[in-house]
Amino acid sequence: MSDASVPHASVSDASVSDASVPSASTQDAVDVARRRFLNEGRVPHGVLAASILRSWQRCVRHGLDACRRPVVDPPGAAELRHLHGQHERLRRLSRPELEVLYGDARRCGSVVILTGPDGTVLDLVGDPSFAGRAARVDLRPGVSWSETATGTNAIGTALVERRPVAVHGREHWFDHHRILACAAAPLVDPRGRLAGVLDLSGPATDRHRHALALVRLVARQIEHRFFADGFAHCTVLRLHRDAALIGTVHEGILVFDDGCLVAADRTGLALVGHDWAALDRLCLDDLTGGTPDPAASSDDGPRRLRGIDGSVLFGRVSPPHRRPVGRAARRDTVVAGETAQEASAAPARRHGRAGDAVTTATTMASAAASVPHRRAVDPSAGRVVEPVLGDEMRAALARTVRLVDAGIPVLLLGETGSGKEVFARRVHAESGRSGKPFVAVNCAALPEGLIEAELFGYEAGAFTGARRDGAKGLLRRADGGILFLDEIGDMPLVMQSRLLRVLQDKEVSPLGGGRPVPVDFALICATHQPLGALLAAGEFRQDLYFRIAQYVVEQPPVRRHPDRRSLVRTLWRRLGGDDAGLVLAPETERLLAAYEWPGNFRQLVCVLRTLMVLSDADGVVMPDLLPADLRATAAGAAAPSTLTAFAAPEPPHDSVPAPRPTGDGEADPQSGGLADQMRRAMHRALEESGGNVSRAARRLGIDRSTYYRRLRRDDRGRPGRA
Numbered sequence: 001m002s003d004a005s006v007p008h009a010s011v012s013d014a015s016v017s018d019a020s021v022p023s024a025s026t027q028d029a030v031d032v033a034r035r036r037f038l039n040e041g042r043v044p045h046g047v048l049a050a051s052i053l054r055s056w057q058r059c060v061r062h063g064l065d066a067c068r069r070p071v072v073d074p075p076g077a078a079e080l081r082h083l084h085g086q087h088e089r090l091r092r093l094s095r096p097e098l099e100v101l102y103g104d105a106r107r108c109g110s111v112v113i114l115t116g117p118d119g120t121v122l123d124l125v126g127d128p129s130f131a132g133r134a135a136r137v138d139l140r141p142g143v144s145w146s147e148t149a150t151g152t153n154a155i156g157t158a159l160v161e162r163r164p165v166a167v168h169g170r171e172h173w174f175d176h177h178r179i180l181a182c183a184a185a186p187l188v189d190p191r192g193r194l195a196g197v198l199d200l201s202g203p204a205t206d207r208h209r210h211a212l213a214l215v216r217l218v219a220r221q222i223e224h225r226f227f228a229d230g231f232a233h234c235t236v237l238r239l240h241r242d243a244a245l246i247g248t249v250h251e252g253i254l255v256f257d258d259g260c261l262v263a264a265d266r267t268g269l270a271l272v273g274h275d276w277a278a279l280d281r282l283c284l285d286d287l288t289g290g291t292p293d294p295a296a297s298s299d300d301g302p303r304r305l306r307g308i309d310g311s312v313l314f315g316r317v318s319p320p321h322r323r324p325v326g327r328a329a330r331r332d333t334v335v336a337g338e339t340a341q342e343a344s345a346a347p348a349r350r351h352g353r354a355g356d357a358v359t360t361a362t363t364m365a366s367a368a369a370s371v372p373h374r375r376a377v378d379p380s381a382g383r384v385v386e387p388v389l390g391d392e393m394r395a396a397l398a399r400t401v402r403l404v405d406a407g408i409p410v411l412l413l414g415e416t417g418s419g420k421e422v423f424a425r426r427v428h429a430e431s432g433r434s435g436k437p438f439v440a441v442n443c444a445a446l447p448e449g450l451i452e453a454e455l456f457g458y459e460a461g462a463f464t465g466a467r468r469d470g471a472k473g474l475l476r477r478a479d480g481g482i483l484f485l486d487e488i489g490d491m492p493l494v495m496q497s498r499l500l501r502v503l504q505d506k507e508v509s510p511l512g513g514g515r516p517v518p519v520d521f522a523l524i525c526a527t528h529q530p531l532g533a534l535l536a537a538g539e540f541r542q543d544l545y546f547r548i549a550q551y552v553v554e555q556p557p558v559r560r561h562p563d564r565r566s567l568v569r570t571l572w573r574r575l576g577g578d579d580a581g582l583v584l585a586p587e588t589e590r591l592l593a594a595y596e597w598p599g600n601f602r603q604l605v606c607v608l609r610t611l612m613v614l615s616d617a618d619g620v621v622m623p624d625l626l627p628a629d630l631r632a633t634a635a636g637a638a639a640p641s642t643l644t645a646f647a648a649p650e651p652p653h654d655s656v657p658a659p660r661p662t663g664d665g666e667a668d669p670q671s672g673g674l675a676d677q678m679r680r681a682m683h684r685a686l687e688e689s690g691g692n693v694s695r696a697a698r699r700l701g702i703d704r705s706t707y708y709r710r711l712r713r714d715d716r717g718r719p720g721r722a
């Protein structure tokens with residue numbers, strides 16, 4: 001038997017087998033190979049999968065001692081919550097598959113594991129008895145199973161290798177893990193970034209013949225789901241060599257925005273002979289020959305395309321459904337660390353902050369699912385809400401635009417969901433850089449190990465898993481435009497130094513020793529954290545702070561809005577409520593105005609959208625549709641009011657005479673200025689409803705007979721009437 005020597009042996013798949021899981025009988029041979037590797041730095045041919053040998057070599061380079069127990073820092077409950085918040089979308093999208101695998105895993109004494117992109121276990125479900133044993137070797141939520149922390153293991157090795165890997169018993173680097181047999185597949189997002197890992201683990205004493213094939217298939221299903229939302233404004237091309245497989249999990253997917261490839265899966269790229277470097281470069285016309293118009297072909301059957309090698313491919317094109325606002329800049333709008341659809345929805349979840357916002361949205365979403373469906377269409381779907389900016393914020397916007405145009409960095413402070421990113425995008429739209437990219441980077445969402453490469457780019461072959469021809473990095477992609485660094489307070493100190501250097505020198509040096517490249521971008525940073533405290537604790541560099549905070553804009557929280565009721569109305573209108581003939585009952589409106597909105601605009605918009613879906617057939621949104629917690633809190637906060645029976649705009653509070661309750665508990669419509677307001681409101685509602693009394697009454701949140709009653713009373717009370 002000849003040997004493959006280490007660490008310098010070149011590892012080729014010819015010299016070592018890359019079969020998935022070694023049989024139980026080969027475990028003894030693995031044991032021998034392992035001892036020889038540890039003692040002599042050599043392994044016999046044909047015993048180990050190539051990926052395992054490469055991983056063992058990396059473990060040697062990382063200085064990991066195979067005989068010791070790896071050091072693990074067990075997470076607290078708060079940390080785990082934080083982690084779950086950070087990866088809420090991944091967990092949500094993977095849930096259906098985890099549930100399916102869970103049943104299988106339980107039946108065969110195994111567990112299913114979902115990890116984040118750095119290998120930290122997010123969820124572990126399955127057979128409770130094996131889960132207990134796994135926990136004893138620290139295979140449990142909150143613990144990192146990256147290769148650098150835990151040596152050769154399916155999760156960490158799949159992440160490094162960027163492909164499915166099985167690791168059985170003694171193939172694990174640490175002796176301690178030999179009780180495990182694991183198969184894992186990386187989850188790659190539509191921009192080619194690692195999003196997490198799916199793993200199936202069981203006892204090493206059992207054979208798990210199909211585990212690798214299973215996780216590979218299920219991982220593909222999860223990756224498919226990454227495309228389910230967020231790309232409605234794009235053209236989607238689904239491909240396969242076999243037309244019958246289009247629409248199945250085996251198809252490849254390519255997504256084009258304005259004809260340019262912006263997202264893909266590996267199969268799609270492989271079918272057209274490209275890799276991730278084709279993103280933002282490849283054009284749809286290159287594949288379809290420019291004809292016919294892809295948008296016109298949605299209902300045709302699969303179309304023939306040319307494969308890279310001249311072979312025939314079949315593709316089905318789905319045209320864009322809708323366009324987001326700011327379409328010209330869309331292609332250049334990137335949110336690092338998350339997929340495009342998360343750009344508008346995820347920030348509240350990143351740290352489990354604004355838990356209320358999340359809980360409320362979730363509660364309402366499930367409420368929507370459980371209530372017999374009242375409204376088939378969400379009138380707000382597809383609407384990008386036009387930002388509501390008060391006078392103060394409009395003035396701040398104008399000043400910020402001037403500063404940004406003059407190249408002065410601006411720092412936005414504000415609670416989560418208060419609209420920092422919305423504001424920054426507005427600045428971009430109104431600045432002299434509007435035709436250029438707006439690149440949003442969420443510093444908190446970037447995995448620490450990748451942040452440097454993502455921001456500064458890298459040269460070809462700078463590290464394992466790097467793209468073949470390197471990457472430009474987000475800073476360079478912002479060239480000419482605006483770089484928005486969100487959650488800047490979460491940027492690691494060492495990255496802060498590098499960023500500072502870029503800001504001073506106005507050039508970026510890619511990883512791997514590339515030449516510095518000049519860059520020109522305007523900088524807007526944002527944070528919800530008290531940067532003063534981070535500065536005092538030495539967690540944020542003072543020199544960087546002074547650089548980025550030359551002008552500070554504070555986004556006020558919604559609870560400080562001077563007139564929350566009119567804010568609710570404005571948002572309702574902008575979200576399309578009025579156009580759809582939906583009316584907030586006065587009491588609903590009162591409660592919405594009384595609530596303090598800890599998740600700020602994000603939470604408020606979310607709740608209004610959900611109410612639109614839940615509204616009754618007559619279009620009136622009654623208070624019982626509000627989530628119970630919101631109702632209870634708001635009711636406690638709002639003083640009981642008898643003014644709520646009128647949806648007409650109120651004058652400032654100090655000009656409203658105190659209402660005198662009437663016998664039926666309603667406000668006395670004859671009480672001074674209130675009568676006029678009511679009359680105006682009723683007439684306006686009638687006018688706006690084209691003379692239809694039922695509709696006018698609905699708009700006011702009252703029933704038809706009350707409308708008539710009040711109209712009669714009103715007419716009686718007018719001068720010159722009986």
Ligand SMILES: Nc1ncnc2c1ncn2[C@@H]1O[C@H](COP(=O)(O)OP(=O)(O)OP(=O)(O)O)[C@@H](O)[C@H]1O
Nearest residue numbers: 347348387388416417418419420421422601602605
């Ligand atoms: N001025 C506004 N008018 C209307 N809606 C707004 C406004 N600002 C924000 N929103 C809504 O709230 C959502 C969240 O806003 P945004 O992402 O800008 O908040 P943020 O302060 O950056 O939050 P985080 O700190 O969590 O990143 C937006 O997607 C939008 O729906």
